[in-house]
Amino acid sequence: MIPLLKRLLDIPYPNRCDCCYARIPHDRLLCDACIAALDKERITYSDWAAEQSAQPWENGSVLFSYRDTARNGIISMKEGERGFAQYAGAQLAEVVKTVCEPDAISFVTWVPVTRRRRLSQGYAHAENLGKALAKTLGIPTRRDLLTEQQGALRQHDLPADARSVYAQRFRYSGGALDGKRILLVDDVLTTGSTLRRCTNLLLEAGAESVSIAAACARVLGKKDADHDAER
Numbered sequence: 452m453i454p455l456l457k458r459l460l461d462i463p464y465p466n467r468c469d470c471c472y473a474r475i476p477h478d479r480l481l482c483d484a485c486i487a488a489l490d491k492e493r494i495t496y497s498d499w500a501a502e503q504s505a506q507p508w509e510n511g512s513v514l515f516s517y518r519d520t521a522r523n524g525i526i527s528m529k530e531g532e533r534g535f536a537q538y539a540g541a542q543l544a545e546v547v548k549t550v551c552e553p554d555a556i557s558f559v560t561w562v563p564v565t566r567r568r569r570l571s572q573g574y575a576h577a578e579n580l581g582k583a584l585a586k587t588l589g590i591p592t593r594r595d596l597l598t599e600q601q602g603a604l605r606q607h608d609l610p611a612d613a614r615s616v617y618a619q620r621f622r623y624s625g626g627a628l629d630g631k632r633i634l635l636v637d638d639v640l641t642t643g644s645t646l647r648r649c650t651n652l653l654l655e656a657g658a659e660s661v662s663i664a665a666a667c668a669r670v671l672g673k674k675d676a677d678h679d680a681e682r
């Protein structure tokens with residue numbers, strides 16, 4: 452949006468921090484207090500991977516433990532707000548650059564939502580994050596590869612051992628991916644079952660490699676929020 456229009460819109464529609472809802476200047480994504488709090492919630496992919504078995508993806512990038520300020524940001528992102536998604540996308544790009552050469556990534560894609568959900572809310576949870584990440588890295592995006600089938604249950608209603616069954620709802624809907632190197636994005640990395648399923652679908656379609664990136668991860672032993680991670 453052009454700066455003058457943003458300034459004019461700031462009068463009836465003030466810009467607010469996605470993590471605490473404080474009013475912030477029109478050119479800011481989050482407030483200073485939340486940016487400082489997020490710095491304290493930083494974790495690495497290794498913190499998550501150390502508690503897990505081997506994964507099908509080549510490497511992973513994460514930013515924050517899923518709690519407190521970062522959790523508020525994820526909730527706002529799921530409601531379609533863009534401030535946290537843009538902030539996290541730009542920060543996540545810096546982490547991705549430490550494990551991948553951006554020029555070698557063919558495109559960014561993200562975990563989908565059902566067709567009905569996308570039509571009603573207009574985006575997938577991880578979509579604004581994926582777009583911000585791709586824009587910072589200067590690489591294209593694709594959202595035509597993966598689909599989620601409609602079902603009655605939501606994943607966060609399920610115990611961990613049922614999540615891999617739930618993940619079967621994701622399907623591949625694109626063409627051959629021969630030789631493509633893909634960066635797959637989700638909002639929260641929990642058990643990894645969703646990203647494992649989506650990674651395997653992309654590899655079966657011929658992708659040369661899949662890297663994953665998530666704004667948050669749930670790490671045991673760290674104080675995490677309960678029960679409301681979508682994936």
Ligand SMILES: [Zn+2]
Pocket residue numbers: 468469470471472473481482483484485486
């Ligand atoms: Zn804030």
